[in-house]
Amino acid sequence: MVLAGPTEAILKVHDSLKEKKYTVIKLPVSAAFHTPLVGHAQKPFSKAIREVKFKKAIIPVYSNATAKAYPTSARAIQKQLETHILNSVRFREEIENIYGDGGRIFIEFGPKNVLTKLVENILSEKDFSAIALNENPKKDSDLLYREAIVKLCVLGLPLQNHDPYALPNKEIPENKSALSVRLNGTNYISEATKNDYENTLNDGFKVKNLVTSESKSESNSNKGS
Template sequence: MNDEGFFISRPGSQRVGMGGELFTKYSAMTQQANHILGYDIAELCLYDPDKKLGQTKFTQPALYVVDALNYHAQIEKEKSEPSCLAGHSLGEYVALYAAGVYDFDTGLRLVNERASLMSEVGGGGMAAITQITVDALLEILRVGEGLDNLDVANYNSPTQTVVSGDLEQLKKLSTMLREHGAQYYPLRVSAAFHSRYMRDAESRFSHFAQTIHFRAPNRPVIANLTGQPYPSDSDAIRGTLTQQISNPVRWVDTIQYMLDAGISAFEELGPGNVLSKLVEGIRQSPKQQPLSQQRVSHKRVTEWSPEKTLAAWASENQKQPSPKEQCILLCPGIGGQYFLMGRKLYENSGVFRQAFDRCSTLSEPLLGESLSLLVYSPLDPNATLSRTLHSHLANFAFGYSMIEHLRHQGIDPPVWWAGV
C-alpha cells in the first residue's frame, strides 16, 4: 500500500480503440466478459462496427471491462496497490471490484443490469455548467421560475456542476446562466442520469442487487453518494450503490476527503484525463464544508408532521437548545399520511431515501407493489393512502426514515411520542 489514490473514469470517456492490447493480455477476463454480455467486448471497444459504443447499454459494460483491465495492468506495473479508491459514477463499480467487494463477473453483471435499466429511461438531458460557483447555481435553481424539474447530477469541481432534467427547463436555465456570465455545455446523453428520473430504474436495480452478497472493502472506497468511505455491511453497501443511480455524484467531497486523509498522489485509470483536471481544480480551490456534511442546526422541536417542509420546521424552532434541553418528537398516526409526504426529504436526503426504500423492499411481498413508487410517484397526487395496509406501512416507513435522517443530522432525542 502507498499514499496514492486511484480514481476510475466515468461514462463519456469512452472512445473507439480503448483497451488496446489489454484484451489479449487478459484474455481469460475478456472471455468471461464475452460470455456474460453475449457479444465480443474487444470488437466493440476496438472497432465499434455497429456504432453502439455511445449507447448507454453498451457504454457502461465496456468501460467497466476496460477500467478493470487497466487496474490490473497498473498494479502489475507499479508493484503496489493504492491505499484508497474512488470512481466517478460507473467508475465506482470498478473501485468496489478493486477493493474486493465482489469478483469481476459479479461486478459486470451488476453493471450490465444497471446499463440495461438506465437505457430504458427516455427523455430529459444533462448539461455541464462552468464559471459559476455551486452556491450561486443552486440559488438560481431554487428561485428561478420554471426550473423545478431540474436536479444537480454531478458536483464535479467548485466551478463545474452538471445539471440533469427536463430538456425545456434546461434551455431556460441556459438563458438565465448567460446573464450571470456562466458557461453552459449540453451533454450528448439519452436521458437525465443521476436525477429523480432514474428512480424507477433504481428501484428495479435494487431488486436485482438483492441477489448479491457484498463483502467489506479491503481498503477505503469513497462513495459518490456521501463523499465518505463505503460501509462494511453488505446491506449498507447495496443501499449506497443502488441510491447512486438517482443521486448526485459528490466528486468534490470525494476528492476533498482523500486529500484530508493524506492521499498525496492520484492516478486516473481509463480513457482520458478529465478527472485529473477536476482534481487539480479541487486542490487549488479554498476548502469548503462538504455538501454531504452540511446539516441543519439542532433545534428544539415541538412537533413534526409530514405536512411541514424542512424550512417551515426550522423556522418554527429558532431557539438554539442548551445542552440540558430535551427534544421531543411527535410522529403522526393514522390519518396523517398522504401521497408525496416527505417528498423533499426523499429527493434530497440520501439517508432518508435509503431508509424508506429499505422499508419498501421489505413490504413489497405484502403490497404487491413498490411503496416508494406508490408514495413518491403516484398516478393521482390528490388521492389518499386510505387502505389500512398501505397507510400503516407508509406511516411506519415515513417515521422510521425520519428518525434515521434526524439521527444522521446529530438529532437523537431521549423522548419520542407517536399518535395511534
C-alpha cells in the same frame, strides 16, 4: 457545477447563462442520472444489486453520493448502493475527503482527462498528483498508458505486470568460454629451466654438490692463512 433536470428546464438555464457570458457545456448523456428522473430505473437496479454477493471491504472505497467511504459491512454497502443512482454526485466533497484521509495520488481511468482537471481545480493549493491513463483521445492510447505508468512508477507505486502484451522473459544461456590463462613474466619458463626440471625428475631426486673448483680453492687458501 453540473445541473441535471428535465430537458426543457435545462435548456432554459443553458440559454440564460449563455446570455450572461458564462461558459456552458451541454453534456452528451442519455438521461439525467443521479436525479429522481431516473427513478423508473432504480427498482430494477436495486433488484440487481441485491442479487450480487458483497464482501466486507478490505480497502476504503468512497461513494460520490455521500462523499464518504462506504461502510465496512457487506450488507450496509449493498443497501447504500440500491439508491445510488437517485442521489446527486458530491464530487468536490469526495475528493476533499479522500485528500483529508491521506490520499495523494488520483488516477483517472477511461478516455480524456475531465476528472483529472476537476481534481486539479479542487486541490489546486495542495500537494498531490493526478494522472489520466488516456488523457487525449486523439493520441496513441497505448503510448499514453505507458507514459502514465512511468509517472506512477516515479511516484513510487510498486506496479508489476502492467503490460498485457509483454513477451515472457527468456533466460539467455551463458556462453562458457575455454580456460583462460593470463600470460606474463611470472609464468614464463625458459628452455634451460625446463631442462633442469626434467633432469631433476629423472635423477632420482639426488642433491648434487654444486660447489665449484674455484670455490674449493678459495676455501683452501683461507684455511692456509
